[in-house]
Amino acid sequence: MTGLTYLLMCFLYFVCVGLDIAMFFLQIRLVLLWRAVNWLIPFDNAGKSLVTAVTAKVPQFLKTQNQLSERGKLIIALVVFAIARIILGTILRLT
Numbered sequence: 001m002t003g004l005t006y007l008l009m010c011f012l013y014f015v016c017v018g019l020d021i022a023m024f025f026l027q028i029r030l031v032l033l034w035r036a037v038n039w040l041i042p043f044d045n046a047g048k049s050l051v052t053a054v055t056a057k058v059p060q061f062l063k064t065q066n067q068l069s070e071r072g073k074l075i076i077a078l079v080v081f082a083i084a085r086i087i088l089g090t091i092l093r094l095t
Contacts, residue, residue: 012092019085025051026078033071 025047028040044051055073062068062076 009092012088016085016088016092019081022050022054023078023081023085026054026074026081030071030074030078
């Protein structure tokens with residue numbers, strides 16, 4: 001049973017790392033929408049496909065009558081990822 005618990009905790013840890021990476025790229029895109037920062041552009045290019053895929057899923061989950069702006073999609077995705085990260089982090093600390 002201990003080995004199975006260890007594998008589950010390792011899996012949850014890697015999910016948390018993935019969420020952190022996704023939140024990093026979402027934050028970079030938000031900053032670049034607010035202000036042009038030249039040294040952040042290569043980071044935005046590196047995470048472009050991830051951010052595009054995440055923001056494309058947001059309207060599918062939120063069925064709003066008005067179309068969301070790019071900034072709105074990014075903020076909603078960032079909040080959802082942050083809540084998921086907090087929950088998973090709490091689960092990891094409990095064991």
